[in-house]
Amino acid sequence: xxxxxxxxxxxxxxxxxxxxxxxxxxxxxxxxxxxxxxxxxxxxxxxxxxxxxxxxxxxxxxxxxxxxxxxxxxxxxxxxxxxxxxxxxxxxxxxxxxxxxxxxxxxxxxxxxxxxxxxxxxxxxxxxxxxxxxxxxxxxxxxxxxxxxxxxxxxxxxxxxxxxxxxxxxxxxxxxxxxxxxxxxxxxxxxxxxxxxxxxxxxxxxxxxxxxxxxxxxxxxxxxxxxxxxxxxxxxxxxxxxxxxxxxxxxxxxxxxxxxxxxxxxxxxxxxxxxxxxxxxxxxxxxxxxxxxxxxxxxxxxxxxxxxxxxxxxxxxxxxxxx
Amino acid sequence: xxxxxxxxxxxxxxxxxxxxxxxxxxxxxxxxxxxxxxxxxxxxxxxxxxxxxxxxxxxxxxxxxxxxxxxxxxxxxxxxxxxxxxxxxxxxxxxxxxxxxxxxxxxxxxxxxxxxxxxxxxxxxxxxxxxxxxxxxxxxxxxxxxxxxxxxxxxxxxxxxxxxxxxxxxxxxxxxxxxxxxxxxx
Numbered sequence: 006x007x008x009x010x011x012x013x014x015x016x017x018x019x020x021x022x023x024x025x026x027x028x029x030x031x032x033x034x035x036x037x038x039x040x041x042x043x044x045x046x047x048x049x050x051x052x053x054x055x056x057x058x059x060x061x062x063x064x065x066x067x068x069x070x071x072x073x074x075x076x077x078x079x080x081x082x083x084x085x086x087x088x089x090x091x092x093x094x095x096x097x098x099x100x101x102x103x104x105x106x107x108x109x110x111x112x113x114x115x116x117x118x119x120x121x122x123x124x125x126x127x128x129x130x131x132x133x134x135x136x137x138x139x140x141x142x143x144x145x146x147x148x149x150x151x152x153x154x155x156x157x158x159x160x161x162x163x164x165x166x167x168x169x170x171x172x173x174x175x176x177x178x179x180x181x182x183x184x185x186x187x188x189x190x191x192x193x194x195x196x197x198x199x200x201x202x203x204x205x206x207x208x209x210x211x212x213x214x215x216x217x218x219x220x221x222x223x224x225x226x227x228x229x230x231x232x233x234x235x236x237x238x239x240x241x242x243x244x245x246x247x248x249x250x251x252x253x254x255x256x257x258x259x260x261x262x263x264x265x266x267x268x269x270x271x272x273x274x275x276x277x278x279x280x281x282x283x284x285x286x287x288x289x290x291x292x293x294x295x296x297x298x299x300x301x302x303x304x305x306x307x308x309x310x311x312x313x314x315x316x317x318x319x320x321x322x323x324x325x326x327x328x
Numbered sequence: 329x330x331x332x333x334x335x336x337x338x339x340x341x342x343x344x345x346x347x348x349x350x351x352x353x354x355x356x357x358x359x360x361x362x363x364x365x366x367x368x369x370x371x372x373x374x375x376x377x378x379x380x381x382x383x384x385x386x387x388x389x390x391x392x393x394x395x396x397x398x399x400x401x402x403x404x405x406x407x408x409x410x411x412x413x414x415x416x417x418x419x420x421x422x423x424x425x426x427x428x429x430x431x432x433x434x435x436x437x438x439x440x441x442x443x444x445x446x447x448x449x450x451x452x453x454x455x456x457x458x459x460x461x462x463x464x465x466x467x468x469x470x471x472x473x474x475x476x477x478x479x480x481x482x483x484x485x486x487x488x489x490x491x492x493x494x495x496x497x498x499x500x501x502x503x504x505x506x507x508x509x510x511x512x513x514x
Binding site: 282284286287296298302304305 | 415427434438486489495500501504
């Protein structure tokens with residue numbers, strides 16, 4: 006019993022370091038506060054200062070309830086050997102209640118194909134700059150600040166977490182929407198994910214719009230046009246062709262009407278292979294069942310009565326000689 | 329601090345090294361127990377080496393599995409390869425436990441009986457084979473290729489049973505285990 010206790014304790018101690026590391030493989034995209042409680046690095050006191058520079062770029066004036074984009078550029082990228090880099094978009098850096106949503110912004114999409122304020126990107130070795138873009142729906146009229154920060158590890162793999170934040174926030178003034186401004190309706194929610202091999206039909210709902218021009222591109226590629234068809238009551242539909250690889254397709258629309266022509270930001274649409282889902286409990290139970298079944302089946306195959314221990318099985322000489 | 333990924337490589341190498349040794353020793357023990365190739369005198373050495381290495385590999389496996397889960401991106405088992413790894417790894421552990429428990433119960437006399445020596449060596453080799461396929465899946469998952477790719481094994485097909493069937497198999501195994509503990513009349 007004492008030996009079993011020692012084995013269990015030694016096993017627990019040996020396994021502890023692996024669970025204590027600062028998630029060097031990331032935690033996945035999500036909606037997290039600045040110091041990401043529950044995200045990549047649990048304790049802010051453990052953080053070291055990142056040598057990377059983080060800058061934001063955005064229009065200084067936007068309209069209430071309309072879409073706008075903000076880009077976060079990280080230069081002098083430093084990360085682990087795997088290239089994992091976590092990038093945050095924040096409303097302040099207090100460490101609590103500081104997501105853009107806390108200030109009334111709505112994240113419509115980001116360039117990684119999600120709609121969260123924290124994204125993890127893989128930066129190839131040797132690349133020193135990376136940009137992540139968010140498309141936001143503006144909050145109520147007022148002046149707002151937006152910050153960005155990065156979390157990452159170190160190349161030497163010592164497990165130390167690094168934290169960097171934009172030197173100065175970007176200030177944005179949200180103004181009321183002019184009456185006749187051609188725009189997407191407040192309730193319009195663009196798709197951000199689609200399945201590989203399937204074309205996507207987007208249905209736009211608009212206000213004060215007489216005509217729509219659609220442009221789309223594979224991220225960083227040539228811009229293509231698509232035809233938008235009126236669908237009644239200010240709605241328009243257009244198709245984005247299917248993609249055969251998991252790439253990000255970006256699209257935007259030029260909205261024409263009585264007011265000045267408006268162009269939406271590029272909206273990201275991530276293509277992914279259909280996700281694999283399985284009931285984990287069923288898998289775990291089957292694993293345990295297989296373990297027991299294989300063990301018992303083999304023992305049943307070898308079921309023989311062992312000879313008594315005190316009876317020597319092999320004698321050095323025939324019985325006659327020994328007798 | 330050593331990351332889970334590095335610990336996974338270390339613990340996997342420990343487990344695979346031990347299982348590979350066990351595989352060779354079980355092969356030698358099987359040959360020696362039949363008296364083939366004049367290897368009969370090596371039976372005792374091969375027997376001890378095979379079972380010791382198998383036990384060591386079995387001890388190293390939980391570390392490999394725990395660090396593998398820690399170092400895997402994402403939450404839970406969200407890829408067919410990971411499910412198949414888990415199922416095959418469990419089968420390997422079960423078979424290895426069966427081989428070791430049989431050796432413990434029967435002692436070195438497990439090699440005396442004709443069928444006993446066949447099952448023991450085949451069981452040990454089977455456990456090693458299952459572990460090697462499991463490790464090969466890990467290579468396919470992380471690097472996109474592995475040595476056993478030549479066999480074109482259907483890693484993406486998940487043979488998942490319904491819950492009731494798993495529970496029935498589990499119940500049957502437990503009942504058999506209990507019945508086996510009852511001494512049989514000699």
